[in-house]
Amino acid sequence: MGFLQLLKSQFLCHLIICYVFLVSGLIINLLQLCTLPVWLVSKQLARRINIRLAYCISSQMVATLEWWSGTECTLYTDPKSYPLYGKENAIVVLNHSFEIDFLCGWTFCERFGVLGSSKVLAKKQLAYVPIIGWMWYFLEIVFCKRKWEEDRRTVNESLQKLRDYPENFWFLLYCEGTRFTPKKHQVSMQVAESKGLPKLKYHLLPRTKGFWVTVQSLRGTAAAVYDSTLNFRNNEMPTLLGLLNGKKYHADLYVRRIPLELIPEDEKECAEWLHKLYQEKDSFQEHYAKTGRFPGPIMSPPRRPWSLINWLFWSCLLLYPLGLLLTQLISSGSVFTIVASVAVCSAGLCHPFTGKVKPP
Numbered sequence: 001m002g003f004l005q006l007l008k009s010q011f012l013c014h015l016i017i018c019y020v021f022l023v024s025g026l027i028i029n030l031l032q033l034c035t036l037p038v039w040l041v042s043k044q045l046a047r048r049i050n051i052r053l054a055y056c057i058s059s060q061m062v063a064t065l066e067w068w069s070g071t072e073c074t075l076y077t078d079p080k081s082y083p084l085y086g087k088e089n090a091i092v093v094l095n096h097s098f099e100i101d102f103l104c105g106w107t108f109c110e111r112f113g114v115l116g117s118s119k120v121l122a123k124k125q126l127a128y129v130p131i132i133g134w135m136w137y138f139l140e141i142v143f144c145k146r147k148w149e150e151d152r153r154t155v156n157e158s159l160q161k162l163r164d165y166p167e168n169f170w171f172l173l174y175c176e177g178t179r180f181t182p183k184k185h186q187v188s189m190q191v192a193e194s195k196g197l198p199k200l201k202y203h204l205l206p207r208t209k210g211f212w213v214t215v216q217s218l219r220g221t222a223a224a225v226y227d228s229t230l231n232f233r234n235n236e237m238p239t240l241l242g243l244l245n246g247k248k249y250h251a252d253l254y255v256r257r258i259p260l261e262l263i264p265e266d267e268k269e270c271a272e273w274l275h276k277l278y279q280e281k282d283s284f285q286e287h288y289a290k291t292g293r294f295p296g297p298i299m300s301p302p303r304r305p306w307s308l309i310n311w312l313f314w315s316c317l318l319l320y321p322l323g324l325l326l327t328q329l330i331s332s333g334s335v336f337t338i339v340a341s342v343a344v345c346s347a348g349l350c351h352p353f354t355g356k357v358k359p360p
């Protein structure tokens with residue numbers, strides 16, 4: 001194991017990354033709260049400010065993936081569609097199979113310049129998660145209770161509000177509604193069987209109502225659906241902890257751009273269309289399992305330095321006062337503080353995660 005890899009596996013480094021994320025996140029949440037009066041004066045200005053503040057939070061997680069772990073992201077897509085990515089509003093349909101699938105999504109958002117404004121149809125519980133959930137409140141993220149009687153109205157209303165959004169956004173929809181597990185897959189295929197639908201091998205049966213309401217509400221606002229299928233090389237199941245440990249993964253994303261006009265307006269036809277889409281997605285995963293790649297040409301956008309610059313900025317800002325505090329504590333000469341500081345550092349260096357990085 002090289003020195004850099006050893007360093008990345010140290011718990012003290014993880015502690016520093018999490019400290020910067022947590023403290024900067026709470027500061028940014030506070031700044032977002034301060035933009036509330038701006039909403040009263042200029043809604044569009046408040047939205048633009050919040051897009052940039054949100055970028056400061058989410059790009060730290062992207063930096064962990066791109067710059068700390070060095071994970072590579074390859075995009076398979078049609079060269080004719082490529083120039084439109086980031087230049088229009090779009091609904092993104094993605095498979096929900098991995099712990100870090102949302103982070104790979106964010107990485108592509110970052111590379112196409114829409115990270116700050118990116119949106120998702122998320123379960124309501126996530127709104128209460130400090131930092132990310134609170135940030136989402138100011139980004140006008142759409143939440144659902146997964147109770148169609150309520151969601152039908154609330155999801156539509158939230159989406160209608162995005163009609164005059166001042167910057168391009170991607171709206172992510174995990175139509176499977178939950179992350180893939182073998183148990184959920186089994187139940188879901190029983191539902192498919194009872195509905196006379198073909199079985200899927202790599203996906204759960206898509207929930208069609210959220211997709212239909214999204215497409216209908218964003219007609220005239222979003223130009224296309226980006227059908228996105230994600231997988232990782234070498235059958236890896238990446239984790240956030242793996243990224244934090246500096247483990248490098250290789251993500252492959254296959255994206256097809258489907259103009260919104262091609263999607264049926266009628267609810268039943270739209271549901272059939274989505275089921276067919278998931279059957280196609282399943283065949284792409286089968287192709288990947290057999291050949292180790294998706295069909296079509298590779299058009300990978302390079303990583304940009306901004307997420308790293310943002311992380312370095314917050315690190316300098318927040319580690320300097322922490323360093324000062326520690327120096328003062330130690331120079332105070334108190335035996336208790338010195339012993340406590342040494343204990344904290346030793347705990348960090350002897351943490352069980354230390355040195356647990358698997359070779360690639």
Ligand SMILES: CC/C=C\C/C=C\C/C=C\C/C=C\C/C=C\C/C=C\CCC(=O)SCCNC(=O)CCNC(=O)[C@H](O)C(C)(C)COP(=O)(O)OP(=O)(O)OC[C@H]1O[C@@H](n2cnc3c(N)ncnc32)[C@H](O)[C@@H]1OP(=O)(O)O
Pocket residue numbers: 085092094102104105106108109118119120121122123126144145146147148149151170171172173174175176177178187188191204205206207208209210211226228255
């Ligand atoms: C160029 C690069 C391109 C792309 C880059 C990629 C991505 C980047 C984009 C953006 C990034 C932005 C943000 C990412 C950041 C973070 C994301 C993190 C987390 C969010 C994750 C979540 O929260 S997922 C959970 C919430 N979301 C959803 O649930 C969405 C899907 N669900 C729906 O749409 C639902 O329909 C609903 C929620 C609207 C309503 O749910 P409800 O349950 O009330 O109704 P349903 O219609 O779904 O259910 C009844 C019908 O379902 C049938 N049924 C019953 N059991 C099952 C089963 N096990 N499986 C399937 N179907 C089942 C039942 O029979 C009913 O059938 P009907 O025939 O009556 O419809």
Ligand SMILES: CCCCCCCC/C=C\CCCCCCCC(=O)OC[C@@H](O)COP(=O)(O)O
Pocket residue numbers: 017018021060061064096102123126129132177178179240
């Ligand atoms: C700079 C790096 C710092 C590292 C610190 C990491 C801290 C991470 C903190 C917050 C991350 C929040 C991301 C939210 C995305 C979670 C995805 C998710 O939860 O999907 C739920 C979905 O499956 C449905 O779940 P169930 O059907 O209820 O099961």
